[in-house]
Amino acid sequence: MDFPLKCHLEKLECHFTWDLGCYKHKLQELSDDFHDMDQQTCTWQVHNNNLLGYIQYALGSNKKALLHFCKAESVIQEQGTEEAEARLQVNKANMAWVHFLLGNTAESKAYLEEVEKLQQMHPAPPGCMLHPEVSGEKAWTLVKFDYSKKRQSIDLFRMALKAEPERKEWHKGLASAMSRPLLMSEFTTDEVLKQLKRAIELDPDSVFLQSLYWLKLSEVPANYKNNYDKEVQSLLQKNIDTGNMEGLGVILQYFQNISVDKAIQEGERVREKFPTSPRVLRNVANLYKSKVYSMNKDSREKQALVEMSIDLFEEVLKHYPRNFKVKLSLATMYQNAHNIEKANEIYSELLLEKDDLPPDRLQYLYYSYACYLFHSRQSREDESILFYMKAAEIPDNRGCRQKCIKVLENTLKSGRDPRCEDILCLLQRIRQENI
Known part of the structure; x- marks a missing residue:
């Protein structure tokens, strides 16, 4: 070398x-x-x-x-x-x-x-560490990866805009990054909406930016009674007329905030026009999954929705057989269909590939599998606790880890699990991390 x-x-x-x-x-x-x-x-x-x-x-x-x-x-x-x-x-x-x-x-x-x-x-221009073309592309790339890189991307977009304040691509990228759910807590709603407005001024034809703006505006408590359906319907019609699905997921999220049934209705309208589009199929499948999650009791209606979701996720996997999120969603739907054999098969496959997963996804896999084992109660000795522990060990302080810690704390309080001593040591180590 x-x-x-x-x-x-x-x-x-x-x-x-x-x-x-x-x-x-x-x-x-x-x-x-x-x-x-x-x-x-x-x-x-x-x-x-x-x-x-x-x-x-x-x-x-x-x-x-x-x-x-x-x-x-x-x-x-x-x-x-x-x-x-x-x-x-x-x-x-x-x-x-x-x-x-x-x-x-x-x-x-x-x-x-x-x-x-x-x-x-x-x-690089005065006051910038990188040429704006370099910092802009780096920002655009990092926003597609994990939480820490998404945060870094915001600083890079701002650096690029410092040199080229009218550049619409960088304003769009910054607006998108600031609107990410994991980063929203770092900005006020007004800051996010202000950046979205600026990006739309420079790129008024972007369906993605406009749909994101109406979604964020509708989530402001003072606007709960306001109705932006007409504006969002217009954007959805653009998706259907052009075949460009930019912003589809955001649009369906807007309708889901109103009701999952409304979102399913709109999603099916798009699927009727584009019955083989993997992006459309995945969005509609996720809506059916959300509807299933909202139903507590088992029923014929619930099982029908489960089967529809399974069919759609299976179709998406034909296009993208390694998609992690789709596989996990499919496993949960098979669990709801009481098809433990198929759910076990998917989880076993994903666990064998754990070395190919970044830490945040590995943590989510362990957490999902722990929930699955707990609810399906497949083993006498509650193996789910072992996977809650594995998930909690991964140093990522987002919601998934906190849920695992809460389960482990409750398990410790009950004092019934044979792993209580190990759980106590793990929780003490996690507290030390946060000091």
């Missing part, structure tokens, strides 16, 4: 140095999401192809990786502007890395030289 070359490469800003991880499930799911996009209307083709190139390399497909990196370069060159040329910094750095990792030292050095020339031609 050429260590001096590697040292130079590690100083570059690109997907190979942004600590994105190589967790197969997450990367495969991102790849699936890109296939759901309308590539003709997508404004992020360069970013998409750069990220897809990294994903394909991480998944072991070197030829596809190079194809995506070359496609990103081709799109940039077609744009032919100074702004576009600055975007080549990330792309060329990716090429330098992938050739280095493939053992093509001469090609890697050649791309490294090109990056250094581009850095000289397009330096």
Whole structure:
């Protein structure tokens, strides 16, 4: 290995140095999401192809990786502007890395030289650590990964906007990042709505931004009595008329906040028009799942909804057989269908692939499996406690971990579980983490 070359490469800003991880499930799911996009209307083709190139390399497909990196370069060159040329910094750095990792030292050095020339031609503006094209693309990439990276992406979008305050892509990205459920607590509703308004001013045709704005506005307590159905219906009709499903999930969330039945009605209207779209099928399946969760007692109606949800999730898996969230949803629906054999099969498969899951997803898998074992009561000795403990051990302080801690605290109070001593030690370690 050429260590001096590697040292130079590690100083570059690109997907190979942004600590994105190589967790197969997450990367495969991102790849699936890109296939759901309308590539003709997508404004992020360069970013998409750069990220897809990294994903394909991480998944072991070197030829596809190079194809995506070359496609990103081709799109940039077609744009032919100074702004576009600055975007080549990330792309060329990716090429330098992938050739280095493939053992093509001469090609890697050649791309490294090109990056250094581009850095000289397009330096970061005063007061910015990175060129706005670099910080903008890095922000756009990080927002697709875990919580800590989503938080970092906000600072990077703001850095890009400091240099280019009228750039609609960065305003859209910032609005999207600030609106993420896990980050909402860090901003006031007014701050989020203000950023959404600014993004819409610059990109008034974005169905995603408009649907997100009406959703967030409707969630303000003072607006609970207000009705924005007409505006949201209009956006849904745009989805149906154009076939571009941008914002569909947000639109259906708006209607679900009114009632899950209303959301199902609207979702089925879209499915009637696009009966084979994986994105549409997944959204409708999730609505049926939500309806099932809202029903306490077993009934013919509930079982009919369970079967409909199972059929839809199974259809989505035909398109994307490695999708983590869909598999977990399917397992819970099989549990509700009292098909323990199929639920066990899915959980066993996911547990065998646990090394391919990032920590937040592994924690959620353990938590879901613990709940499943508890409710299905498959073992004499409550094995569910073991998986609540496994989930709680993973240092992620979002809701999932807190739910596990609460279960363990209640178990400790009862004093009936043979693992009480281990539970006490675990809870003490977690408290020490938070001091």
